[in-house]
Amino acid sequence: MCQVGAERDRVGELQRQVAAMQDRIAEQRRQMGGVNSARECDIQAEKAMAVLENRVEQAWHRLNARRAATAALRDTIDGARKERLAMAEQQKKLTQQLAAARERAGSLLQASRAACLARNKARPFLNRLLPPIAESWTAF
Structure with missing residues (x-):
């Protein structure tokens, strides 16, 4: 026992x-x-990879959208530059036309002054000639 x-x-x-x-x-x-820890770790790693791949995909889409927006802005800037050059050329032409018009106006003004001076200079002579001419016309 x-x-x-x-x-x-x-x-x-x-x-x-x-x-x-x-x-x-x-x-x-x-x-x-x-x-099941190995399988759970694999599942967690797959989930993390899927999340990261999704983030990369979203970042790629954002990058492409920003590139498209940048290209559109670049086109707008190029158009504005061309327009600015055209406006500068137009301004240059208008400035030249204005200078020519001022030159013509200056010549006309000088000619007008010369004509006024000649008229003022001729007025006394005309005043001396008009009374005899008027008398001869009335006599005629």
């Missing part, structure tokens, strides 16, 4: 050791992430 009691005690001790080992194994599995 003594041997049976010792065996029972030994079996009980072994069962406690097995239970303790199972608890330690369960704790280590829990710390490691369980039985």
Whole structure:
């Protein structure tokens, strides 16, 4: 009987050791992430990759949109430059025409002044000639 009691005690001790080992194994599995931890890590990595790929795709679309907007602005700027050059050319022509018109106006003004001076100079002579001419006309 003594041997049976010792065996029972030994079996009980072994069962406690097995239970303790199972608890330690369960704790280590829990710390490691369980039985499916490798698959869960793969799933998490795939999700992270999908999120990052989506961000890259969105950034690519934004970049293309900005490139298109930049091209449109560049076209607008080029058009404005061409328009500015055309306006500068037109202004140059108008400035030349204005200078020519001022020159003509200056010549006409000088001619007008010369004519006025000649008229003023001729007026006394005309005043001396008009009375005899008027008398001869009335006599005629």
